[in-house]
Amino acid sequence: MTIDDELPNTVLDWEVVSEDIVGACSVTGGNSLHCDVGDLAPSSSFSVRVQITEPIALGSERCGETLDNTVFADADNADEVDDDASISVICGAIQVNKFTKVPGNGDQPLSGAGFTLFDNGNAIDPPGEVTTGADGIACFDGLPVDTEFRLSETTVPAGYTGAADQQVTSSAENADCAGEGMPTMVDVENIPLTDFTGTLTAQVPGATNSTIECVDDQGTPIGDSGPFADPATVNITDLEPGTYECTLVIDP
Amino acid sequence: MARSCRAATSRDPLALIQFRENVQPEGVHGNPTCSDVTDPDDFLFEFKLEPVTSGTFPLSFNGLTGSVTVTVSNTPGGQAFDFSFRGDFVAATVVVKGGPDANLYDYIAAGFAPGASADTFLHAPINPSNNRFYGLSHISFCNAEAGAELEITKTAVDEVITVGDRAAFDITVTSLARRRRPT
Numbered sequence: 001m002t003i004d005d006e007l008p009n010t011v012l013d014w015e016v017v018s019e020d021i022v023g024a025c026s027v028t029g030g031n032s033l034h035c036d037v038g039d040l041a042p043s044s045s046f047s048v049r050v051q052i053t054e055p056i057a058l059g060s061e062r063c064g065e066t067l068d069n070t071v072f073a074d075a076d077n078a079d080e081v082d083d084d085a086s087i088s089v090i091c092g093a094i095q096v097n098k099f100t101k102v103p104g105n106g107d108q109p110l111s112g113a114g115f116t117l118f119d120n121g122n123a124i125d126p127p128g129e130v131t132t133g134a135d136g137i138a139c140f141d142g143l144p145v146d147t148e149f150r151l152s153e154t155t156v157p158a159g160y161t162g163a164a165d166q167q168v169t170s171s172a173e174n175a176d177c178a179g180e181g182m183p184t185m186v187d188v189e190n191i192p193l194t195d196f197t198g199t200l201t202a203q204v205p206g207a208t209n210s211t212i213e214c215v216d217d218q219g220t221p222i223g224d225s226g227p228f229a230d231p232a233t234v235n236i237t238d239l240e241p242g243t244y245e246c247t248l249v250i251d252p
Numbered sequence: 253m254a255r256s257c258r259a260a261t262s263r264d265p266l267a268l269i270q271f272r273e274n275v276q277p278e279g280v281h282g283n284p285t286c287s288d289v290t291d292p293d294d295f296l297f298e299f300k301l302e303p304v305t306s307g308t309f310p311l312s313f314n315g316l317t318g319s320v321t322v323t324v325s326n327t328p329g330g331q332a333f334d335f336s337f338r339g340d341f342v343a344a345t346v347v348v349k350g351g352p353d354a355n356l357y358d359y360i361a362a363g364f365a366p367g368a369s370a371d372t373f374l375h376a377p378i379n380p381s382n383n384r385f386y387g388l389s390h391i392s393f394c395n396a397e398a399g400a401e402l403e404i405t406k407t408a409v410d411e412v413i414t415v416g417d418r419a420a421f422d423i424t425v426t427s428l429a430r431r432r433r434p435t
Contacts, residue, residue, distance in 0.1 A: 001402065003425060012419070040427040042400065049409070051420035058415055071406045073425045077366070078400040085406040087419045144415040 001078075003035035003048065005071035011061065012052045019048040033071075040075065056089055059126045059142030063091035064174050092145035092170030093183035096130075096138040100160060100190045101241075109136025110190050114155025117143075117168075129154050139177035146172040151186060160190035161240060194239045196223075200248060201231040214246040275362045277348070277355035279377055284347055284354055286394035294360050295344040295367075295394040302390030304333065311395065316340035320393060330385030332375040337398070342367030344396040350376020350386030366396040401428040 003025070007014045013030040025035035025048045037046045056062055068086035096115050099107040113132045117124040117140055130138040143149075148169045156162035168186050175181030200210035209228035214236060215221050222244065223236035228251055280289060286298035297313045301322060308321040318339020325332055331350070337343065344367040346357040355377050359368040376386040402425055409420035 001400075001425060001427070003404075003423060005406075005421075005423065007421075017420070037425070040400070040402075040425065042427050045424055045426040047422065047424040049420060049422050051409070051418045055416050055418050056413060060415065063415075067419050071404060071421075071423050073402050073404045075400055075402060075427075077397055078402045078427075081402045081404045081425075083404045083406040083423075085408045085421055087408045087410065087421075088412045089419070090412055090414055092414070142415065 001037045001040040001046070001073060001075040003033065003037065003046075003071060003073050005033040005050075006069060007031040007033055007050060008067040008069045009062065009065070012067075013054070014050050015053045017049050017051050020046050024048070025050075056091075057142075058124065060089070060091070062089045063142050063176060064180055065089050088174075090145055090174035091141060091176065092143040092147060092172070093139065093141035093175040093177060093181070094143065094149070094151070094168055094170050095140075095177070095183040095185050096132070096151065097185060097187045098132040098136040098138065098190065099187070100192055107189075109134065110157060110160070111136060112155070112157040113138065113153055113160075113188075113190065115140075115188075116152050116154040117149040118152060119147075119149055124149065131155065139183065140170075141176040141178075141183065143170045145170055145174070151188075153188065157190060159193055161193060161238075163188045163190065191240050193237070194241070196236040196239055196244075197233070198225075198246060199231050199233040200225075200250060206230055208250050208252065210248065210250045212246055212248055214244055217243045217245075275357050275359060275364075275368075275371065277357050277374070277377075280347070280354050280356045282353060283349060284356070284392075286345065286347065286392050289347060289356050289358075290345045290394045291360070294365070295396045296341075297395055299393040299395055300390055301393070304331075304388035304391055306333075311339070311341055313341075313395070316397060318398075320395075322391070324388065327373075327375075327385075330375060330379075331388045332373050332385065333388065333391070334370070334372040335374065335393070336370040340398055341395045342369045342398045343371070343393050345394040346371075346374060347392040347394070348374050348376050349389040349391070351379055351389075353377050366399040369398060402426070403428055 014027050016025045019025045027033050066086050066088050070082050070084040072082045074080040098110045098113045100110045102108045111132050111134050114129045115138045116129045132138045151168045152165045153163045171184045175183045202208040209230050210232035212225040212234040214223045223234050225232040225234040306324045308319050311318045318341040321336045323334045348355040379386050404425045406423050
């Protein structure tokens, strides 16, 4: 009795992992299974398990495919019989939607932000860092489904705050960045930053000394000009939108 | 050569009222051998039982082995017999000789290739003088290798896999019991 199976997809290599008769089966050319079982006694069986030599890789082209084919068994004194089976390869996706608020114009896509997924501290590569385009989208696909990752903004566009890391779970169903299925959607907002510079300068040099002290809306100091001086200058960077108060003291 | 000695027609007395519950015998003239009535591709060898007695008889051919058990009985219609094979053989055809002619039980023609492993109530042609079966003169079993029936199942170890998983199939082929008597 013989078994022949052109296992699916030549991109995948297959191997025999178990067989009832050691050496009866072999795989040639990566995917052609042939078993020569010899005489199979009545009411007896022969089993073989085959599997791909390497796991489905990140970003695999097999994502979304169905591995489907037919196996045949034949014997000199029996009719050929066949059976088929299929395996669906599904992969998850995560889509990051990056935006920022623009005064008078609401949320707008933000390009140039780079995001990286991490799993137990290790960057998921491929695809590595993915940068938002003009549409503000950075998309990851070819991921294991329903798996939690840490999403980190690893490149922050100049003039904006970086978003805090967050845990994100990939889609539970097959999805990709080309429109197949529904990736997990993650909205990430970047906040525009403002720099402040203030200076007190005596009209008659040295006639007055001054200080400037600034606090946020909670009264927390955010910057000052230091000891009384002429001129007195304060430089505060990366101010997020909000209300701040600066106290100016001119002496005498 | 196969079946060249068949002479029975619908008008031939040999073909009359010789029905069985399954395969209908066909009357053949004279004393045919297996080669006379069976395609050489359909049988391996002839086992001739003469005189006809009940018993189990060993069979062998080119490394194949088996046996045939014959059980003769006297019925209201006359002598008849059952047979049953074990091992590697089945009967492609059976020639039952009695009187001047013979009955041919052709399991190939009946659609049971490569043959039958058992059957019942086989008999010689009917003696028109008393409407009873002729006594059993001899039986020729035209033996073929028993056919196997395979059953195959292929199943996915996991029907859905994702990144990091390995696709795997289990394939199992079972050789079912040898073909049984025609039903």
